[in-house]
Amino acid sequence: MSRVSNMVAEFVATFPTTLRPGVLYVSGAYSTAAHLCCCGCGHEVITPLSRAQWVLTFDGTVSLRPSIGNWTLPCRSHYFIDSGSIRWARRYSEPEIEANREHDRQLLADARIDTPGGRHPLIQYCRSVWRRLRRL
Template sequence: MTYVPRDLEDGHLYISMEYATAVHLCACGCATKTVTPLSRGGWTLSFNGAVTLRPSIGNGQAQCRSHYLVNANKIQWLPSIGEEETRAAIARDHQVGTSVHTVPARTGWWSRVKAAVLRKH
């Protein structure tokens, strides 16, 4: 998938390999659009028959303040995320965002996955 649909379905994780981004509606049901850019130092996505997304997702800027992991296609709930944790996470995300290594868009999705795996080793 290159682009994420305008209308998202609850319980679905949308992944754009070209833009190295995963998007979903908050797992609590509040319908907050949750975007996780995939990168070294940021979120990572693994798929071995089931999807796992790391690190945790903290919706500290949303009213629900949900905090959870996506682990093997299941939601694992964590304690609500506080204001201090949210500020720290935003600062960390901005830091990682300035150092993200991107793969050229002309590269096929399999080549990008292979390159990501090789970078980890």
């Protein structure tokens, strides 16, 4: 597999068994997106969609924020999905990776405190968008 430079969104109920390079599969039902790592290593990357994790925007092109840092994969790739384009980011050092993980843990902990029952308005919004897209 080779490095990917563009990403298109495909809205699905569940993820296919085999993911295709350059496709960001979005499941509104599970508030999750999945794709193959853009470096071409072939590993699957799963991104839970929530205010405390990743936020997806779709305006005909797809964007995902914050960056994708594949720290647990052998490739350790780091990139943004920005309006359908892959923007490569610098590699993080071990201390930066650990600081980023701690920051992520804190965001998740804060989100659980702020939201009764653990359901974010963003998740509810994504599900409503998914329902509307399915009707089309």
